[in-house]
Amino acid sequence: MNKSRIAILALAVCLTVTPGARAQTFDDRLEAALAHWRAATWYARTGDTGVAGLELEEFRDAWTSLPQPTAAQAQAWEETSRQVAGAAETAAQALTREDGPSSAKALRDIGDALAA
DSSP states (O other): OOHHHHHHHHHHHHHHTSHHHHOOOHHHHHHHHHHHHHHHHHHHHHTOHHHHHHHHHHHHHHHHTOOOOOHHHHHHHHHHHHHHHHHHHHHHHHHHTTOHHHHHHHHHHHHHHHHO
């Protein structure tokens, strides 16, 4: 690789890892958490409670580390957040018992809380 290509590659790397590029909005972090919820729901429906449990753990970690929502979102967020956390706990307990149907229902409850 010649020096000009290395310089261009180095510049491209620097531009993609600037602090502004790493900053995520509330919505971005919420979407990242929901990706794990979707995967947990899928695996619970297929009966793979082990993988569903791992995905649910990732969801719960991401959920508890969400930043504060914007003022416009905050009004409805508090109750929704409590409902989601409760359903996630119920799902985790069901997955520990390898109870696929109960965990799938609790995971659906998360979706219902978010949809409301």
